[in-house]
Amino acid sequence: MNANQVLRVEFEIIGRQLAEVLKGLSWEQITYMPNGKANSVGFLAWHTLLTWDGYDSLVQDQEEIYQAGGWQEKFGFDVSGRGVEGSGMGTGFSAEDVALVRPRAKTLRDYHDAVAQRTLSYLENASAAELAREMVVPWWPNAVPTARVLIHIIGHSFIHIGEAWATRDLVKEQVKGGV
Numbered sequence: 001m002n003a004n005q006v007l008r009v010e011f012e013i014i015g016r017q018l019a020e021v022l023k024g025l026s027w028e029q030i031t032y033m034p035n036g037k038a039n040s041v042g043f044l045a046w047h048t049l050l051t052w053d054g055y056d057s058l059v060q061d062q063e064e065i066y067q068a069g070g071w072q073e074k075f076g077f078d079v080s081g082r083g084v085e086g087s088g089m090g091t092g093f094s095a096e097d098v099a100l101v102r103p104r105a106k107t108l109r110d111y112h113d114a115v116a117q118r119t120l121s122y123l124e125n126a127s128a129a130e131l132a133r134e135m136v137v138p139w140w141p142n143a144v145p146t147a148r149v150l151i152h153i154i155g156h157s158f159i160h161i162g163e164a165w166a167t168r169d170l171v172k173e174q175v176k177g178g179v
Contacts, residue, residue, distance in 0.1 A: 005125045010154045020165045022105045031102045034170045043101040044164040047090030053115045
């Protein structure tokens with residue numbers, strides 16, 4: 001198994017885990033914030049995908065799918081200008097900001113499919129030299145290989161998917177009515 005295949009497997013696992021964590025939850029459950037302050041399952045999934053999209057866009061030197069595909073409108077909420085440095089990607093969001101993020105499961109799945117398709121297509125053709133290519137992530141202190149950025153996406157995703165699983169358990173206890 002080469003590096004491309006390993007990365008591909010990890011990104012496919014992210015997709016399966018996101019689908020499973022959302023499975024059977026009602027919209028009320030997806031958007032429920034435990035204690036009125038904690039991140040909702042929907043926020044965690046949305047943030048995971050938006051972050052994946054952002055880093056993948058840097059790796060491939062392309063516009064974010066979120067922007068290019070009009071996903072803000074598809075999701076039906078606007079959080080631009082919120083969070084750390086007004087990035088609108090979820091980092092540094094207050095509870096009030098998180099409460100604005102109310103995605104539908106289908107929209108999350110569709111956005112995942114768009115982001116995953118681009119990443120997996122890239123991995124189909126990325127050479128060892130491409131994965132070793134040094135690149136700059138503007139908020140990181142040093143240039144790193146593109147593979148390192150892809151590994152960061154994977155690690156970041158699994159952290160937030162784990163949080164989404166824990167939140168799902170709380171939500172199922174507190175909000176009845178899954179689908």
